[in-house]
Ligand SMILES: NC(=O)c1ccc[n+]([C@@H]2O[C@H](COP(=O)([O-])OP(=O)(O)OC[C@H]3O[C@@H](n4cnc5c(N)ncnc54)[C@H](O)[C@@H]3O)[C@@H](O)[C@H]2O)c1
Ligand SMILES: [Zn+2]
């Protein structure tokens with residue numbers, strides 16, 4: 001099933017702008033396993049599964065995972081990430097994220113040709129200073145899930161953030177539209193978004209070479 | 219405003235472009251009073267640095283007056299006279315905290331950082347006016363510049379010292395100083411310096427200040443060698459002399475304790491095939507500038523130190539890893555951590571312990587920028603350093 005979807009979407013096409021977008025229920029489940037993946041294998045191997053040569057069910061295009069170190073205390077980093085409303089500051093295609101209650105948020109994401117796509121997400125796991133996981137609504141037009149974990153970096157170097165994102169490569173009209181939403185590979189996108197989050201946390205602003213205001217993200 | 223822009227190989231122009239404005243809270247806008255052309259700019263001029271785009275504003279050595287300050291910057295105020303480091307650094311990240319400013323994690327915009335991450339395994343920091351590899355920031359060969367993280371980089375000059383004395387704090391003076399520092403000079407040491415351009419000349423001066431017993435300067439331009447001699451260096455003209463043999467004879471058969479490559483690989487492009495072909499040519503090829511690194515490693519004494527301020531961008535064939543390993547050499551290199559050296563060097567300039575103006579050969583209006591590039595690129599013997607002055611009246615002819 002995954003294999004077929006991946007071939008159709010051809011990796012690149014699925015590039016996503018939200019820290020994640022679009023995921024079927026099976027994919028959501030798989031995302032969780034992927035994050036834990038390396039702990040369950042028999043042969044001793046400490047590298048995360050996404051870096052294996054033979055990835056098994058891991059496929060770029062469905063999952064993206066990246067780790068970054070932020071030179072700030074874990075509590076502070078977690079608290080900033082827990083505030084979904086700031087996501088548009090560092091996520092390229094996200095126009096707004098409006099919290100609806102403690103766990104639910106409404107996302108507005110830029111679509112092709114100036115259009116927008118909206119969906120809701122809910123936080124499905126929240127361990128303060130350790131982990132935040134969210135999934136999009138079951139009947140969301142654009143389905144996605146993300147798990148972000150926080151751990152102390154060694155030697156007082158701040159916090160390691162690991163983000164794993166799942167995408168739904170579903171076909172049909174919605175799938176095609178979704179594919180158009182995002183121009184880059186999810187791995188690259190995730191790395192850039194983590195970099196911007198790091199810039200924001202460490203320097204209070206997001207680096208840009210623009211010579212005048214109004215130009216958006218760096 | 220008027221600015222010097224890049225349009226391709228040996229094609230730079232002075233054009234009218236939009237004035238910069240404050241974008242981020244920690245920004246400042248500087249009105250440029252003096253800006254220099256660097257040997258590194260020649261790599262751009264020669265078209266060997268990738269990711270340049272027509273219209274990019276050049277220049278990374280500049281100083282001037284603060285005319286606007288972002289609301290997040292409490293250090294600078296309007297009217298301050300500042301020299302700006304070519305390295306853009308945030309001051310907050312792991313690297314900045316340990317004063318490795320040129321390794322700053324945060325100053326290269328996220329999407330541009332991918333390019334150098336792919337090339338080098340890790341992304342570079344931001345520089346002014348130096349291609350999109352280093353962020354695509356507009357440079358300082360212009361009337362105005364937007365300076366990000368301006369609460370960290372620029373150093374305030376508050377005692378009226380003239381521009382010419384302090385301008386080179388922006389790059390080549392700290393670069394020469396760090397090159398000498400990387401030699402870990404001990405009493406009695408001989409330091410050999412390849413290249414008597416501005417970087418080499420400041421490295422020579424710094425090595426002597428740090429207590430080198432003897433500095434040997436290597437180049438082929440008589441006038442540049444003459445400047446080195448005036449600083450107190452012994453000179454070797456590689457046109458007339460076999461460099462390795464000369465260095466051995468001038469050091470009692472031991473070889474220099476430390477060697478500095480202040481030339482770099484400037485005449486090479488980044489394309490691997492291009493580099494490979496070039497490197498396959500004779501090792502003695504005069505224009506093959508990776509020759510300097512090989513020669514320096516070959517001449518350096520056992521257990522000696524190799525310092526490389528010269529810029530390299532891609533790959534070098536026939537890197538003498540055998541000499542490097544068997545002689546137990548140490549190599550240190552990198553873009554300069556300019557911010558780290560500013561206050562110390564400013565003090566030395568103020569106390570006249572370091573001479574910063576001897577190498578300036580030309581002062582020209584910004585409008586004459588294209589002429590200045592031509593001179594610096596093709597009349598290197600006489601043109602040792604050009605300072606452009608945006609405020610200076612452009613004369614006819
Ligand atoms: N690391 C840094 O942060 C940093 C900063 C500034 C400049 N640089 C680099 O330092 C290098 C020198 O800069 P510059 O402004 O002095 O440049 P420059 O072009 O003015 O000087 C280079 C000198 O090297 C000489 N040379 C060429 N081939 C030689 C050889 N085989 N043996 C001996 N000398 C030789 C040339 O004749 C010239 O005088 C450049 O590569 C520049 O990009 C590095
Ligand atoms: Zn320079």
Ligand SMILES: [Zn+2]
Pocket residue numbers: 307308309310311312313314321322323324325
């Ligand atoms: Zn930094």
